[in-house]
Amino acid sequence: MDRRDPLSAERLVADGSMSDGANRFIRNEALTRRMNGPRRAQSEVVGVVLLLGLTIVVTGATVAIGSDAIDSTQQQVESTNAENVLSHVDAKASLVALGSAESQSIDLPRTDADRYAVNPDAGWVRVRYVNGTGDENLNETMPLGAVTYTNDDAEIAYQGGGVWRSQGNGTMMITPPEIHYEDGTLTLPIISMNGSANGGGSTMTLTQTGASTVVYPNASRDWTNPLTEGTVYVTIQSDYYRAWARYFESRTRTDIDVDDSRQQVTMRLVESTNNPTVGGAIVSTAGDHLRIQSGAIVDSYNSSVGNYSETAAENTSVITAGSVKVQGSGTRVKGDLVAGGDVTVQSGAQITGDLSYGGDLTLRGSDPVGGTVSGDVSIPSLSSADGMINAKRDTLRNDSVNDNDAADDIDASTDSLRDGQTSWELDAGRYYLSDLVLKQDEQLTLDTTDGNIELVVDGRLKLKGDSDVTVEGEGRVNVYTNGPLRVQSDARMVVPDQNAPQLWVYMKSHEQAKIQGHGVFVGVIYGPSSGPNPGVSVRVQSTADVYGGIVGYVDHTQGSGNIHYDEALRGENVFDTEYVATINYLHVTNQTVNVST
Incomplete structure (x- = not known):
């Protein structure tokens, strides 16, 4: 007998092979199984449906996540390709700008060639040289321009001889620009990017547009090296100004002025003889x-x-x-006094050294000046x-x-x-x-x-x-x-x-x-x-x-x-040379490179 089969048990009861108690138990068990059988079958169907639904949901989520991951990976690959392409632009532009070649070409990926563009108005560089008397010997502003690649919120650009990346609120340098500072010499070969490349073809061409312009030194304007008693300011206006600032800091070991409202960064280089000492009290x-x-x-x-x-x-x-008054009993300047304006020394006060003045002079009392008195003022x-x-x-x-x-x-x-x-x-x-x-x-x-x-x-x-x-x-x-x-x-x-x-x-x-x-x-x-x-x-x-x-x-x-x-x-110099860069020689050139596709 199969005790799990209620029909087999019922046949034994019919045959009279079982006791009365056993007969009643077997009949009740058979009845229970008849009543519950359909419900158990229904539960198994519901379980299968739920399992299939869960499988569909999990599969859908996996596909969605996988799709996002694939998209993210694809964007990452495209951005890496763009960095490589613009690094090639960097190398080729240098060859064209320096006159090593009249033109150079770069192949663009077919899948995203339309993401490349040139913006001639993207940023500028200004170089100023202020001499020791405060006069501007040089104040030249030159466009930088940029060749850019855009993908969603990320932008990669070639500008100023360097490759930069901007994403969200952050910027970073990928390759350094063509600005060099070493041992008191600043070299600025400024490359200005021009043209109309805007997602046209699969090849980008860089072409020289005339001879390079030597901005400084310039004998015709009496701009010569070495510099004497002055300060050089280099200002960059750029979407990537923060990355430019970090580059300046790393190369010159000095601090720079950052203007967030104008997206500008300024580097200051002091001529070595213009780092003064404190000459008096x-x-x-x-x-x-x-x-x-x-x-x-x-x-x-x-x-x-x-x-x-x-x-x-x-x-x-x-x-x-300005002008000076030395007054009051016992007041003493124990040394020299130099004043661009009027000088008054009242009775009871004294200057023990020399006196130079540029205005009116009033001396009172006995021996108010111990040294010489002159109008020679510096x-x-x-x-x-x-x-x-x-x-x-x-x-x-x-x-x-x-x-x-x-x-x-x-x-x-x-x-x-x-x-x-x-x-x-x-x-x-x-x-x-x-x-x-x-x-x-x-x-x-x-x-x-x-x-x-x-x-x-x-x-x-x-x-x-x-x-x-x-x-x-x-x-x-x-x-x-x-x-x-x-x-x-x-x-x-x-x-x-x-x-x-x-x-x-x-x-x-x-x-x-x-x-x-x-x-x-x-x-x-x-x-x-x-x-x-x-x-x-x-x-x-x-x-x-x-x-x-x-x-x-x-x-x-x-x-x-x-x-x-x-x-x-x-x-002792006023400016700590550990943190303030000095300059003796300045070289600035400007070359425009045309970009087309």
Whole structure:
């Protein structure tokens, strides 16, 4: 008997082979199976339908995902092909531009030849050379143009001798442009792309359109090499300006000025003899009136020999383009005074060295001038720090460039000194702070034992109530401020042994600096005039002391506010050559290449 077969069981019951109890069980089991049989069959059908539906859904999703992957892979392959094609354009354009061949051809992929185009209006380059007196010897703007490949949101382009990629909000360089800088020589073979290639055929042809133009040097315009006492500015306007900026930074080891609103980047190269030194306690290239009064002392020392108490001397200079008043009993300029305007020395005050002036002269009292008096005046021309500060700020506020994450005492999420502390220390590196404000008894140590420190302060630099910023080690600290400077109420910003060449604070020409209330500053405050601004307005007052030098518009020193010029600054350049590129030779040519398909 097959116990699983209800019909077989029923036959046994009919034969009388089973007991009554067994008969009843078998009949009930058979009845149950008859009743449930159709339902089980229906469930099996539903299961098959669901399984088939799930299979269709999974298969459809797989096909869709696979299709997207195939499309993505195809776009990637096409973009890679485009990079190769435009790299060939780069090589062929150089041959044509340099005169090695009158024309060159490049085969385009048949599948996406219509994605290539030429845009003669895509970007330009401007080269300016401003000499030491502020005159423009050169100001030439040349088109760049571009050969482009577009695929959805990605664009690949040949421009300026380089290949660039733009996708979304980002740009990157694929191959470098034809701009070379090495050992003080800048070479700019500018290739301007012109033509009407716009998805026509399977071959792109590059043709020379006349001889190359030599822009600089140019004997007919008296533009010669080597350059003397000037600055060269190279500005690129381009959709790929951010990638251009990174290229400039990598090649010149200097910061550049980025203008997002105009999609421009500017590189500045300083002629090597135009990297000046600080020539006196006060150097003001613009401004009206300087008052040295109320017993103030302007003198000198030499930190390369010893500290101020050991080497105090009378070898300073005060140089200003405006007028000067030296007044008040005991007020002394212990050195020379050069003024482009009027000079007044009142009774009780004295200039111990020579006096040169360009306006009216008023001398009162006994022996107000210890040296010679003449009308021979020469005021130096100094470069503003405004552009450099902007460039440093734009560079170092980038988290991938600064060392904020590596500094235990900086909160990188807020770009500020970490809360809950009263002392902080920064080692060699490059840092960005939104503000730097020290309160009563707080201390910041800048340790240069392992190298130099660059610090951008994007807002206030303020030291209150007995707070300290101290430089340690033998390296140089460059501070770039985008706001005012205040050293107040017994606060100190110092270097041991008054070694001023180790600390440089660069300031905007429209800002203000105050050293007051027994405050002490050791270093250089540098912020000469720029455009309509006379220079950073500086006041030294209320028994404050500055050891080093000030370059800007000094309004006045008073109330025993003293400035002690560090003679060691005569051997130190204003711009740190580790970060500011210099130039002696400039070569600029321009060649137009026509593109057709």
